[in-house]
Amino acid sequence: MQTLTQSVPDRTTGGILIENLRKVYGQGDTAVEALKNVNMAVSPGEVVGLVGPSGSGKSTLLKCLGAIIEPTSGRMTLGQDVIYDNGWKVRDLRALRRDRIGFVFQAPYLIPFLDVMDNVALLPMLAGKANAQSRVRALELLTALDVQHRAKAQPSQLSGGEQQRVSIARALANRPPVILADEPTAPLDSERALGVMRILNQMAKQAQTAIIVVTHDEKIIPTFKRIYHIRDGQTVEEAGEGRSLD
Ligand SMILES: Nc1ncnc2c1ncn2[C@@H]1O[C@H](COP(=O)(O)OP(=O)(O)O)[C@@H](O)[C@H]1O
Numbered sequence: 048m049q050t051l052t053q054s055v056p057d058r059t060t061g062g063i064l065i066e067n068l069r070k071v072y073g074q075g076d077t078a079v080e081a082l083k084n085v086n087m088a089v090s091p092g093e094v095v096g097l098v099g100p101s102g103s104g105k106s107t108l109l110k111c112l113g114a115i116i117e118p119t120s121g122r123m124t125l126g127q128d129v130i131y132d133n134g135w136k137v138r139d140l141r142a143l144r145r146d147r148i149g150f151v152f153q154a155p156y157l158i159p160f161l162d163v164m165d166n167v168a169l170l171p172m173l174a175g176k177a178n179a180q181s182r183v184r185a186l187e188l189l190t191a192l193d194v195q196h197r198a199k200a201q202p203s204q205l206s207g208g209e210q211q212r213v214s215i216a217r218a219l220a221n222r223p224p225v226i227l228a229d230e231p232t233a234p235l236d237s238e239r240a241l242g243v244m245r246i247l248n249q250m251a252k253q254a255q256t257a258i259i260v261v262t263h264d265e266k267i268i269p270t271f272k273r274i275y276h277i278r279d280g281q282t283v284e285e286a287g288e289g290r291s292l293d
């Protein structure tokens with residue numbers, strides 16, 4: 048049994064739990080220890096910040112948690128399920144990524160030959176939802192994000208802010224219990240950046256989603272109630288300002 052650091056509460060009710068996570072890229076002389084000892088806990092309904100300098104391991108951590116790359120050791124729990132414990136504990140990692148994790152990236156990777164509606168409806172369709180039902184869900188999200196009037200547009204016709212809002216709608220489409228956002232507000236002005244944070248906080252509250260936002264955006268850092276600082280592959284928890292978004 049691995050011991051938790053003091054700052055990591057025991058959470059058995061869901062959300063995200065990361066314990067003693069380590070990731071080494073490469074081997075021998077060229078090995079890079081990107082994550083040394085990461086401990087994090089995010090409750091359902093909570094939005095936490097993950098802040099650290101370039102090269103500190105932020106993207107590596109999100110990729111491990113998102114089952115895009117394999118950690119070297121440690122443990123990760125999503126909801127009630129241990130997904131990794133010194134090895135993957137889930138057989139179908141593609142289904143895990145598709146059904147349980149929503150990704151928001153700095154550059155919104157929208158599919159260029161699908162219109163906005165289909166970009167958002169695609170994931171629910173792939174997960175087996177009926178087309179009509181998927182489109183209703185997509186329209187509901189586009190409306191919540193105030194881009195419903197762009198539903199028939201191609202991604203290339205959208206502004207940066209609109210593209211980012213569409214990519215958030217897509218991340219939410221399958222109602223994943225976990226959302227991982229890597230610098231989601233970097234290309235946005237202050238008002239839009241805070242708008243994105245407002246949406247993520249509403250989503251967390253309404254759907255009891257656990258959300259991690261990687262950022263060094265000074266505009267949004269004061270909005271977090273809790274922040275994990277990552278330096279040289281190790282995390283330290285800190286209380287944030289939790290500034291109101293209303
Ligand atoms: N595929 C890779 N192969 C080898 N080293 C990598 C790879 N990806 C990242 N690294 C190294 O791991 C460390 C953490 O990188 P990264 O997680 O991208 O940091 P951040 O997102 O905080 O900037 C850095 O030293 C980086 O050079």
Ligand SMILES: [Mg+2]
Pocket residue numbers: 105106107
């Ligand atoms: Mg990064």
